[in-house]
Amino acid sequence: MKHNFGAGPGILPHEVLKQAAQAVVDFNGIGLSILEISHRSPEFEAVLDEAVKLVKEELGVPAGYSVLFLQGGASTQFAMVPYNLLPTGGKAAYVESGVWANKALKEAKFFGDVEVIATAKESNFTHIPKDFTVPADAAYLHLTSNNTIYGTQLHEFPASPVPVVCDMSSDIFSRKINVADFGLIYAGAQKNMGPAGTTLVIVKDEILGKVDRKIPAMFNYQVQVEGGSMYNTPPVFAIYVSMLTLRWLKAKGGVEAIQKENEQKAKVLYEEIDRNPLFKGVCVPEDRSHMNVCFLVENPEHEKPFLKFCEERDIVGIKGHRSAGGFRASIYNALPISSVYVLIDAMREFAEKNK
Ligand code: PLP
Secondary structure (H helix, E strand, O other): OOEEOOOOOOOOHHHHHOOOOOOOHOOHOOOOOOOOOOOHHHHHHHHHHHHHHHHHHHHHHOOOEEEEOOOOOHHHHHHHHHHHOOOOEEEEEEEEEOHHHHHHHHHHOOOEEEEEEEEHHHOOOOOOOOOOOOOOOOOEEEEEOOOOOEEEEEEOOOOOOOOOOOOOOOOOOOOOOOOHHHEEEEEEEOOOOOOOOOOEEEHHHOOOOOOOOOOOOOHHHHHHOOOOOOOOOOOHHHHHHHHHHHHHHHHHHHHHHHHHHHHHHHHHHHHHHHOOOOEEEOOOOOHEOOOOOEEEOHHHHHHHHHHHHHHOOEEEEOOOOOOOOEEEEOOOOOHHHHHHHHHHHHHHHHHHHHO
């Protein structure tokens, strides 16, 4: 087995993959593949119901919120959020904490005014901008909880006088959150929840239906809520594997237990980055992500040899994003701490050999 530090799609628990593989051949012994069953069958309805129930349980979703499994990735949410929540002539506030936030705000500009109330562009997104005031006349405040590319994370969410919309694609289910603090949360599944192909949306029902533009059905949250994520054929397999992953998470002790593990994984890895003279961290320590650990080599000549050194040890997926360079070790929920120690050992050995 490889040690998969890939950023996205990220690692899935091995037992989940085995169950999913079996379901592709024969789902629950019914003589049909999960890929063949009707989305209106009682078997699939049970899967979707369980997936929704597990999301609610694991995140403590309060009453008054709907849980949706949609398609189109988080990138579709960049447009769907303003389509549904930003009134014509109105304004939305965005914190530009990274590349994904930047993409989100660009989409919002199709629908209304966008006020970028803070940006970390000048530091090449190596810190989280915290010094801002949220305008009380904005329709919503948009945040990105974890910056997958540069490796920063919002460790505390700001107070806001307006509904908070948050892209949690790369840290959902990795730590406790208070859903009641948010108007809408969205996340592409393919980091901590399941395979690419479905997108989780948790929306506070009362914030919907307040814009007067016409919204095509597939982009309309209210239509999706009324259809119970089944306005059209849902991504059956992606939802099934997400449900299995949520079951796995629950069996491990849930978000609270995984948060402790994630904190420990991040701690030991950052300690090595700070201790090892060959490496250095990319982001300011207080905003470092517990999901995507970005680091550089002090001497650029060591970059390719270190990657090769890692590959020889079955460590894969640590090359940094094309726009950030360096290395990025994604330590999502399913990555065991033993893999982190394999990476740490590789860093130590490599440093020893290149003294
Ligand atoms: N937002 C964040 C924070 C991401 O990390 C990503 C992808 O990595 C996206 C949005 C885009 O997600 P998708 O590919 O599902 O559209």
